[in-house]
Amino acid sequence: MVKLQGSVPVPIADLRSLGPAPDDERIDVTVFVRRRAPLAPHPLDAKPGRRRYLTRAEFAAQHGASDADLDAVAAFAQRAGLAVVERRPAARSIVLSGTAGQVTAAFGTAVERVEHAAGISRRRTAPVQLPPELDGIVEGVFGIDDVPIAKPHFRFSKESAQAALNASMPMGAAPADAQAEAQAAGGFTGVDLAKLYDFPTGLDGSGQCIAIIELGGGYRSADLKAYFKSLGLPAPHVTAVSVDGGKNSPSLPWSADAEVALDIEVAGAVAPKAQIAVYFAPNSEQGFVDAIAAAVHDDVRKPSVISISWGAPESEWTDQGLAAMDQAFEAAAALGVTVCCAAGDAGAHDQNPQNGTPDGLAHADFPASSPYVLGCGGTRIAVSGNTITSETVWNDDPSSSATGGGVSDKFALPSWQTDAGVPPSINPGGHVGRGVPDVAGNASPATGYRVRVDYLTYTIGGTSAVSPLYAGLIALLNQKLPQPVGWLNPLLYGPLAGSGAMRDITRGDNGGYTAGAGWDACTGWGVPVGVKLLAALES
Numbered sequence: 001m002v003k004l005q006g007s008v009p010v011p012i013a014d015l016r017s018l019g020p021a022p023d024d025e026r027i028d029v030t031v032f033v034r035r036r037a038p039l040a041p042h043p044l045d046a047k048p049g050r051r052r053y054l055t056r057a058e059f060a061a062q063h064g065a066s067d068a069d070l071d072a073v074a075a076f077a078q079r080a081g082l083a084v085v086e087r088r089p090a091a092r093s094i095v096l097s098g099t100a101g102q103v104t105a106a107f108g109t110a111v112e113r114v115e116h117a118a119g120i121s122r123r124r125t126a127p128v129q130l131p132p133e134l135d136g137i138v139e140g141v142f143g144i145d146d147v148p149i150a151k152p153h154f155r156f157s158k159e160s161a162q163a164a165l166n167a168s169m170p171m172g173a174a175p176a177d178a179q180a181e182a183q184a185a186g187g188f189t190g191v192d193l194a195k196l197y198d199f200p201t202g203l204d205g206s207g208q209c210i211a212i213i214e215l216g217g218g219y220r221s222a223d224l225k226a227y228f229k230s231l232g233l234p235a236p237h238v239t240a241v242s243v244d245g246g247k248n249s250p251s252l253p254w255s256a257d258a259e260v261a262l263d264i265e266v267a268g269a270v271a272p273k274a275q276i277a278v279y280f281a282p283n284s285e286q287g288f289v290d291a292i293a294a295a296v297h298d299d300v301r302k303p304s305v306i307s308i309s310w311g312a313p314e315s316e317w318t319d320q321g322l323a324a325m326d327q328a329f330e331a332a333a334a335l336g337v338t339v340c341c342a343a344g345d346a347g348a349h350d351q352n353p354q355n356g357t358p359d360g361l362a363h364a365d366f367p368a369s370s371p372y373v374l375g376c377g378g379t380r381i382a383v384s385g386n387t388i389t390s391e392t393v394w395n396d397d398p399s400s401s402a403t404g405g406g407v408s409d410k411f412a413l414p415s416w417q418t419d420a421g422v423p424p425s426i427n428p429g430g431h432v433g434r435g436v437p438d439v440a441g442n443a444s445p446a447t448g449y450r451v452r453v454d455y456l457t458y459t460i461g462g463t464s465a466v467s468p469l470y471a472g473l474i475a476l477l478n479q480k481l482p483q484p485v486g487w488l489n490p491l492l493y494g495p496l497a498g499s500g501a502m503r504d505i506t507r508g509d510n511g512g513y514t515a516g517a518g519w520d521a522c523t524g525w526g527v528p529v530g531v532k533l534l535a536a537l538e539s
Contacts, residue, residue: 205271270472344404348512378443
């Protein structure tokens with residue numbers, strides 16, 4: 001047997017072992033295989049309208065998994081007594097099923113039950129092993145463990161946080177009163193931010209599909225109908241897509257429901273005629289990998305932009321997980337799909353003391369640190385009437401309520417970012433890697449977004465709100481442009497630099513890095529000036 005590179009388990013704090021997992025427990029495993037052929041380098045300076053994107057069918061045929069590789073995994077599964085559940089050639093994966101005893105024996109590893117703040121999970125205690133004939137074919141094995149991997153990047157305002165805790169109610173029951181409604185009096189909506197950031201008018205996202213990745217929670221149709229009615233807009237067409245058994249499962253406002261509602265309501269307010277597809281998956285490395293692949297390669301709904309408001313410090317991912325997701329984002333770039341990711345809500349260190357013991361180091365949040373995604377940081381905005389009077393880096397508390405941002409420990413400095421002035425990491429050694437974020441928008445819960453979730457209205461902030469805000473803007477741009485915007489980063493750091501498409505944020509810090517003129521590791525290039533961004537892309 002040969003050790004699978006990148007499959008060494010990541011140490012996790014605050015877990016208590018409950019002993020070996022039962023041998024008869026059923027496990028579904030996603031086996032990720034190599035590409036049929038490598039992708040050609042993406043042209044970094046090609047403008048929308050001149051880029052050549054692959055169709056999803058072309059991508060599957062040219063760069064998906066080969067039948068021979070999937071057959072090799074299926075033959076291995078048969079010998080090990082595992083069933084083949086599904087083959088996914090475009091996503092380069094095959095799903096196998098068996099008991100814990102069969103799976104751990106087949107992959108030469110071990111698994112235990114562990115208890116943690118979110119419940120009880122399986123956790124691998126050893127790397128994955130492969131038979132020699134699969135060495136070089138298999139690049140990842142996911143699902144043997146199912147410990148929650150990511151956190152939603154939203155924050156309630158102080159008043160709304162208490163209101164949300166007080167709003168616990170029986171499943172499906174509407175509250176007797178609406179006391180919490182008053183907590184959101186100062187919140188902005190996507191409509192408000194679209195005006196403040198000068199998004200192009202006369203566009204509504206028609207013909208576009210916005211994909212949203214969710215690893216828990218759910219939405220209620222009654223909430224969406226009431227919310228968009230309050231904005232004078234029709235409720236967008238929202239479809240729940242199940243991945244790995246994940247479902248639209250609303251429960252309580254302080255759960256992931258707030259994340260789901262925030263994402264849908266912000267994106268839908270900016271682009272009300274765009275279809276919204278919400279991909280629900282379990283919160284695990286397997287669930288995250290499979291949900292992204294499902295959205296990228298969805299040849300039915302064909303999303304042109306993906307919004308992801310979940311993430312975790314790079315150090316908390318396995319190398320195989322980072323690689324599988326980064327390659328999925330690279331595939332999105334080849335397909336002309338823009339991916340927007342929240343940069344985190346716990347400052348430069350990206351480790352909230354409430355979620356474990358910080359290690360004292362700075363961390364970039366993944367997946368925002370992937371070079372193929374648009375990393376979305378946060379600001380704090382002050383407004384008088386319809387005019388922004390000031391905008392600074394969001395930093396209400398550098399350990400628990402501040403924009404993420406910094407320097408990647410996992411991804412090298414991209415060629416298109418070499419002239420941006422990415423600083424050395426503040427960690428020992430001071431290396432220079434991929435700088436995060438690329439852009440920013442209003443995120444402080446003190447100046448947050450008005451969100452209706454589980455029958456009541458709250459004020460919610462976080463970089464979670466910035467990702468769907470940009471996803472809505474991208475949908476508007478894609479509606480107007482002859483081709484989708486696609487991978488925006490090389491354009492932001494190249495032809496769009498100096499075009500006035502972004503308004504620089506030069507004041508503030510995130511507890512590790514400081515804002516300044518030009519790109520910085522707090523707010524990237526700054527906040528959008530929507531009409532100028534569209535004009536620059538059209539010119």
